[in-house]
Amino acid sequence: MARKQIRVSRRMLFTWFMLAGFILLFAPQKLTSKFQLAFAHLFRFPLSIGRNISLSARVQQPLRDVVSRREYNKIQNYLANVEQELNQKHLKLKKLSGYDRLYSLEGAKLVMADVSTDAIDALHAELIINRGHIDGLAVGQFVLGDNSIIGTISELSSRTARVKLFTDPTSKIAVKIEKLNIDRIMQGSGNYSAKIPLVSKEHDIKAGDRVYARKEPGLLDAPMIIAKVAKCKQDDENPSVWDITVEPACNIEILNDVAVIIMNPASPNGWMNPQK
Amino acid sequence: MRWFRFAVFISIVTVLQASLVDIVAVTTANIKPDLLLILLVFFAIYCNTSEAIVTSFTIGFAADIIGPAMGPHTISFGLFGTALAYLHRLIAIKKIPHQSLAIFIVGFFAGVLAHFLSLLRGQPTATNIYAVVFGSSLYSSLVGPFLFLLSAWWMRIKRRKT
Numbered sequence: 027m028a029r030k031q032i033r034v035s036r037r038m039l040f041t042w043f044m045l046a047g048f049i050l051l052f053a054p055q056k057l058t059s060k061f062q063l064a065f066a067h068l069f070r071f072p073l074s075i076g077r078n079i080s081l082s083a084r085v086q087q088p089l090r091d092v093v094s095r096r097e098y099n100k101i102q103n104y105l106a107n108v109e110q111e112l113n114q115k116h117l118k119l120k121k122l123s124g125y126d127r128l129y130s131l132e133g134a135k136l137v138m139a140d141v142s143t144d145a146i147d148a149l150h151a152e153l154i155i156n157r158g159h160i161d162g163l164a165v166g167q168f169v170l171g172d173n174s175i176i177g178t179i180s181e182l183s184s185r186t187a188r189v190k191l192f193t194d195p196t197s198k199i200a201v202k203i204e205k206l207n208i209d210r211i212m213q214g215s216g217n218y219s220a221k222i223p224l225v226s227k228e229h230d231i232k233a234g235d236r237v238y239a240r241k242e243p244g245l246l247d248a249p250m251i252i253a254k255v256a257k258c259k260q261d262d263e264n265p266s267v268w269d270i271t272v273e274p275a276c277n278i279e280i281l282n283d284v285a286v287i288i289m290n291p292a293s294p295n296g297w298m299n300p301q302k
Numbered sequence: 303m304r305w306f307r308f309a310v311f312i313s314i315v316t317v318l319q320a321s322l323v324d325i326v327a328v329t330t331a332n333i334k335p336d337l338l339l340i341l342l343v344f345f346a347i348y349c350n351t352s353e354a355i356v357t358s359f360t361i362g363f364a365a366d367i368i369g370p371a372m373g374p375h376t377i378s379f380g381l382f383g384t385a386l387a388y389l390h391r392l393i394a395i396k397k398i399p400h401q402s403l404a405i406f407i408v409g410f411f412a413g414v415l416a417h418f419l420s421l422l423r424g425q426p427t428a429t430n431i432y433a434v435v436f437g438s439s440l441y442s443s444l445v446g447p448f449l450f451l452l453s454a455w456w457m458r459i460k461r462r463k464t
Contacts, residue, residue, distance in 0.1 A: 036352050043359040043380050050366070051373025051423055058372035065367045069317050076321025083325045143320050143368075147332045149420075149431070150370040217332070 056181070063183040066142050066154040070186075073143040073154075081280050096172065096277055103173040103275050106236050106251040114248045134247070136170070136285040137161050142186070146279070149216060151191040153177070155284060158185040162288050168239065168246050170285040172276035175199075175239045175252040179286065187286075191278060192252060193220050200240040201252060203231060203270075209240060212253070215271075218278065220253065222270040229268070231258045237272050244289055251275050303353045304457060308345075311456055312364050315341060320368040331430060333437035338365045339409045340446040342379050344453045346386040347395050347404070358383025374419035378412040398447040405446040409439030 050058055066073065093101075139155035146152070157163055159182050167179045169189045177197065180190035192199050197214040201222065206229055214220045225231065233256060238249035253272035261269040319337045327334040338361050345357035362379030366372045386408055389395075395404050413435035454460070 036355060039352060039355045040380075040384055043355065044377065047359065047362070047373055047377035047380060050363075050376055051371075051419060053372070055371065061372060062367055065316075069313070072317045073321050076317060077324075080322055080324040145320075145368070145370065147434070149425070149434075152370075217330070 059181045059188065060183060063154070063158075063181065063186040063188065067156070067183065067186040070142045070156055074140060074156075077141065077143055078282070081282070096280060099174075099276050100172040103251050106238075106275070107173060110238060110249050110251070133290060135162070135288040137163065137288060138283055138285050139187070140283050141281055144279075146191070146193075147217060149195065151177075151194040151197075151214060151216065151218075151278075152180070153189040153191065153278075153281075153284070155187050155189055155286075156185065157286065158183050158187050160184050163187050163286055164288075166245060168242075168250075168287045170250075170287060171274075171278060171281045173251075174275035175246075175250050176274060176276065176278055176281070176284065189284065191274075193218055193274065193278075199252065200242070201237050202240055202249065203229075203255070204236040204238070206231075212237065212272065218273055219256065220272050222272060223267070225268045225270055227260065227266055227268055231255060231268055231270065233258060236275070246287065247289060303349060307457055308357065308360075311453070312338075312341070312361060316364045316368055319365075328441070329437065331434050331437065333434060333441055335442045335445045336365075336409060336438055337442075337449065338379075339412070339439070339442050340405060340449050341453060342383045342412075343386065343401065343405045343408055343446065344450050346383045346408075347390055347401065348454065348457075348459050349387070351384075351387045351391065354387030355380070355384050358387070371420060371423055371425050373423065374416040374425075375412075377419055378415040381415070382408045382412045401447045401450065402443040406439045406443035409442050410435055413439060 137157055139157040139161075142154045142156050144153045153176075155169075163179055163182055165179050165182060168175050169177050169179065175192070177189045177191040177194070178199070179187050181188040190197050192212060192214055193216065194214040195216050197220070199212050200209055201212040202209060203222065203225070206225075208225070208229075210222050210225060212220050212222050222237070235255040235258075236251055237253040237255065239246060239252040241248050253275055255270060256273040257269075257271040259269050261267045315337045323334045323337060324332075342358055342361045345361070346354045349357060359376055359380035361383070362376040365375035365379060369375055386395075386404060395401055414432070417431055417435065
C-alpha cells in the first residue's frame, strides 16, 4: 500500500517539478531574478570571501619598485577621463553656451559597492554588487571600475544589484573612438571583449586607441573611457569596414569594488573623488 | 535521506561553485568543473528514485540561482537526473570509470538542453557553446568520482562495491 502511494507521488513529483521548472523558465526575468539577487544578498559574505580567495590565488605579486598593472591602468584611465573633460571644457568655452558643469562627474554621486560575485564567460558577463535601490541605484546607471566605465545596472533588489558588463553579449552601449567624432554602438561578445561594428576603413584606427562611452542625459554628463582597441583588422564579410575588437580599460576580473554613478542626486553633497 | 544535511551541503557547494571554483578554471574559455552536476549524478546513483527526483530538481534550481537565468537548469538537471536514477535501477553505476562516464554524458546532454531552453527564453548564446559544455563535462567527469567520497561522508551514505 505504502509502495503504491510512493509510485504515484513519484510521477506527481516529477510532473509538478517540471511544471515549476517551466513556470520559472517563462516567468518574466524581473520576477525570477529576485531569487538570484536574494541568494547573492543572503550569501554575500561567503561569496565575497570565496571571490577574494579566488582573486588572490590568481593575481600575481607585483614586482618591487614597479607600479602594479592595475594601478597603472587606474591612473591611465583617470588621465584619459581628465583629457576628455578638458576637451569638453574647450568645446563649452568655444560655444559660450553658459553650461554650469565642466567636469564629467561634477554634481554626481558615486555610490561605492563591493563585488559579491561575478559570472564572466562566453555567454554572459555580469557582477553582483551589494547596493540596491535603497542606496539610490536605478536601472541603466553607469558603473565605474578603476575610473573607467565597466557596465550598467541591469537589475535591482532592495540591497543588491546586477551589473551587466559591456562585454556581455546582450549589452549595447553608444561609444566613440578616440579622435573620431562618430557614434557607434559597441556590442559585447562575451568573456572580456566587445566589438565595434560599421567603422569605415577610411578612419585611422590602431590597437591601443581609447574608446569612450558617449554622454547620456541623466546618466552620464561627459564621455568617459570604457575600453581600448585590442585588435583592428579588415572585416571578412565586408572589406570596406574594420573588424574592431576592444577590451576593458581596466582588469574587471580583479575588481573588488566599483562605483555607481548617480547623476543629479537628491542630496547635493554627493561628490566624491573618483580616485578613491 | 538526511534532508537538512542535503540543504546545507547544496548551499555550501552552490556558494563554492559561484566563487571559489574559478581558481581551477582552465583555458581562455574559463572552463571549470561543475560541482552541482557532480552532486546531481551522486544523488541520482546513491538515493532511491523519489529522492533522486527531488534532489535533481533542487540541484537544478541551485544551478539556475547562480546562472544567467532561472529555469533551464531546473528542467535539464531534473530531467536527466531522473532519467539517470531510473537507468541506475537497470544498470548499476558503481565503478569509478562508469561514474565518470555518467557525469560526462549527463553533463553534456543537460548542458545542451539548458542551452536550447535558454534560447527559447531569448538568452544570448556563444559561438563555442558546445566546446564549453564539452570541456566542463569532461573536467567534471575527471574530478567527480573523488568528490563522491566527500559527498558520501557528509551525507552518511555507505558506498557499496559490487
